[in-house]
Amino acid sequence: MSTEDLPLRGRRIALPESRELDLFADMLTKRGSDVLRCPLVSIHDAPDSAPVLAWMQELIAQPFDQLIFLTGEGLRRMVALAERQGGSLRDDFVTALAPIPKLTRGPKPGAALRKIGLKADRVAVSPTTEGVIETLKAENLVGQRIGVQLYGTDPNLKLVVFLQQAGALVSTVSPYIYADDVEDARVDQLIDALLAAEVDAVAFTSATQVRRLFQIARRREQGDAQLLAALRRLKVAAVGPVVRDELLAYGVQVDLMPESSFFMKPLVRELVKVLS
Structure with missing residues (x-):
């Protein structure tokens, strides 16, 4: 050749x-x-699925005002977890996700959303935590309940503190860990x-x-x-x-x-x- x-x-x-x-x-x-x-x-499911399931049930019972997806891996892990539970959890979760405004940090969470028939409403101005903050900083977030899917087990205090200081009520979930x-x-x-x-x-x-x-x-x-x-x-x-x-x-x-x-x-x- x-x-x-x-x-x-x-x-x-x-x-x-x-x-x-x-x-x-x-x-x-x-x-x-x-x-x-x-x-x-390598990437593994969170060793304790209970907090992940609780976050998903919270979203279904009382949908958040906004969702922030930092990775596609996190969403895929949650959908797979819901499927393993059986019953209607997977469908209930996807149905509850649909109307909530969804902000993604980059293209990978958007691809994960498309696989379940949904799409991102907005993509951060740059695929970083700073880009997510820049996208949101002009908004009035006072009193908003915002769900944040984290990157591995990183608590992302920079983003969480920004949201809290802006007056939002933040609920985070960590669907996977790195090993x-x-x-x-x-x-x-x-x-x-x-x-x-x-x-x-x-x-x-x-x-x-x-x-x-x-x-x-x-x-x-x-x-x-x-x-x-x-x-x-x-x-x-x-x-x-x-x-x-x-x-x-x-x-x-x-x-x-x-x-x-x-x-x-x-x-x-x-x-x-x-x-x-």
């Missing part, structure tokens, strides 16, 4: 992706890239590969991956400094602004990111553009 058919031939890209690792890796290998896989985290997906030794192997310049790029698709990588690096002598130096020698890709901001917070320069559509396919296109 020609270079045009395999634009990433000769390149090696590290992938910390977990949930859709095979899909992401396949898109890159089809373009000629060698892939170093190291899934750093370590590989042993520390595997993460150490990834760090060794980065230090040895064995890859041309690393592509991050969640902020949790970044935190996990640095968590393990800090256990090593001069871990942070060595990891930062290694990352400066290769191309660092972020799937979107949330991941970019997490990398920047650790002092990592982000070399490429999709301009507007923050999914894996646009990320692959950016990798091809920069590395081919």
